[in-house]
Amino acid sequence: MSTPQIKPNLIPNIMFVDMNSFFASCEQQVNYYLRNKPIAVCVYPGKYGSIIAPSIEAKRKGVKTGMRLSDAIKICPELIPLETHPSRYREIHVELMDVFHKYSDVVYAKSIDEAVIKFTHLKYIHKDLIKVAQQIKEDIKSQVGDYLKCSIGIAPNTFLAKLASDIKKPDGLTLISPENIDDVLKNIKLTDLPGIAKPTALKLNDAGITSVVQLRHTNHEKLKKAFKSIVGIQWNQRLNFIETENYSSQYKSMQAMRQISKAQRKSLQNIKNLLASLCLTLEKRLTKQGLYLKEVTLTVRYETGEHYHDIIKSSQPIQEGAEIMKLINKNIKLYEDQNPNTTVINSQVNMLSVNVFDFVSDEENQFNMFDNNLQKRKLRKTVEKLRDKYGNTKVKKAAELHEKEAMVDAIGFGSVKHLYKYQANDSDILITENFPD
Numbered sequence: 314m315s316t317p318q319i320k321p322n323l324i325p326n327i328m329f330v331d332m333n334s335f336f337a338s339c340e341q342q343v344n345y346y347l348r349n350k351p352i353a354v355c356v357y358p359g360k361y362g363s364i365i366a367p368s369i370e371a372k373r374k375g376v377k378t379g380m381r382l383s384d385a386i387k388i389c390p391e392l393i394p395l396e397t398h399p400s401r402y403r404e405i406h407v408e409l410m411d412v413f414h415k416y417s418d419v420v421y422a423k424s425i426d427e428a429v430i431k432f433t434h435l436k437y438i439h440k441d442l443i444k445v446a447q448q449i450k451e452d453i454k455s456q457v458g459d460y461l462k463c464s465i466g467i468a469p470n471t472f473l474a475k476l477a478s479d480i481k482k483p484d485g486l487t488l489i490s491p492e493n494i495d496d497v498l499k500n501i502k503l504t505d506l507p508g509i510a511k512p513t514a515l516k517l518n519d520a521g522i523t524s525v526v527q528l529r530h531t532n533h534e535k536l537k538k539a540f541k542s543i544v545g546i547q548w549n550q551r552l553n554f555i556e557t558e559n560y561s562s563q564y565k566s567m568q569a570m571r572q573i574s575k576a577q578r579k580s581l582q583n584i585k586n587l588l589a590s591l592c593l594t595l596e597k598r599l600t601k602q603g604l605y606l607k608e609v610t611l612t613v614r615y616e617t618g619e620h621y622h623d624i625i626k627s628s629q630p631i632q633e634g635a636e637i638m639k640l641i642n643k644n645i646k647l648y649e650d651q652n653p654n655t656t657v658i659n660s661q662v663n664m665l666s667v668n669v670f671d672f673v674s675d676e677e678n679q680f681n682m683f684d685n686n687l688q689k690r691k692l693r694k695t696v697e698k699l700r701d702k703y704g705n706t707k708v709k710k711a712a713e714l715h716e717k718e719a720m721v722d723a724i725g726f727g728s729v730k731h732l733y734k735y736q737a738n739d740s741d742i743l744i745t746e747n748f749p750d
């Protein structure tokens with residue numbers, strides 16, 4: 314792999330908008346009573362429910378994402394727990410995207426509460442992006458919701474724009490330019506950079522690089538030696554205004570869903586297998602598009618008209634059906650542990666839907682992957698090619714035939730030599746793909 318020779322962009326014309334405490338702010342937006350109060354959005358608001366989004370007021374009291382309600386209430390007795398309303402957040406997300414589109418035609422939703430707005434081609438239309446950012450904040454208040462706040466970062470590339478948006482929360486506005494970058498970076502630790510974890514920071518320390526400013530000014534040979542790969546060079550490039558984010562992906566989300574007939578729901582294992590087949594269908598689409606995901610939602614509808622909905626964020630970009638399934642199962646288990654008399658996958662399920670969001674491309678992801686992941690990726694691509702050659706349902710990975718094992722062990726994965734003919738009927742899986750709005 315050779316280092317791409319790309320010219321840096323020295324003009325701060327990339328904007329990163331990060332909505333502050335988004336889910337909680339949406340709840341406070343629609344319910345006036347909840348404003349200025351510490352609230353916590355939970356998948357399940359019972360005693361042992363875990364918090365997926367504390368409000369700004371709750372964060373100030375020390376309440377954090379992932380805490381159990383019973384623990385959070387110990388440090389913040391006035392905390393108000395609320396159930397999550399994903400459709401509400403999605404509606405507001407769409408309205409926010411409409412605001413951003415007023416200012417640029419190139420807008421990427423990075424997740425439900427983050428967007429990148431590019432102004433690279435609009436320098437004669439928008440001369441002062443600080444003013445544009447202030448206007449966007451005002452438009453959000455007047456057109457979407459007066460209680461919604463965001464932190465905006467402006468910089469010459471996406472990475473630095475995101476970093477700038479993280480500097481002041483809530484309601485921040487920070488610009489990073491070639492003139493002020495070293496001053497801004499002085500106050501940031503290596504581990505504050507999104508993507509630099511402790512092991513990477515230690516590697517850098519070993520090479521004598523102890524600060525972000527130093528990382529920015531270290532030459533490529535030294536970085537190559539320290540990392541024995543181009544990862545270090547990539548960090549240096551990001552800090553030197555080179556765009557390393559790949560925007561080739563046109564996809565915003567993909568959904569696989571299916572109705573479950575009365576006959577199908579007689580066996581629980583059958584329903585679980587159908588859920589696994591949805592995950593595998595998504596894997597196939599993702600592999601084909603060279604995409605990894607960081608967010609999954611599961612919706613289960615029941616005969617009774619009730620439904621279960623869950624939003625799951627993955628700490629690592631993933632692509633495999635087995636890994637998607639593992640994430641889903643982990644959360645289902647958590648929910649069932651918290652609700653002892655409830656079973657998510659039960660004999661009343663009549664619809665299953667899995668949505669995936671927050672994509673990362675192959676190119677962006679390969680820098681973060683371990684060797685065995687690279688091997689797995691190669692294998693998946695080979696399988697996809699065979700599928701294209703011999704027809705969709707004829708060739709399946711061995712793991713797909715033994716979904717149960719595959720789901721228990723996300724790494725458990727047959728090898729190509731185990732490929733054999735398989736008759737499957739995926740025809741009732743509905744796949745939809747959404748492009749950026």
Ligand SMILES: [Mg+2]
Nearest residue numbers: 331332333426
């Ligand atoms: Mg946010």
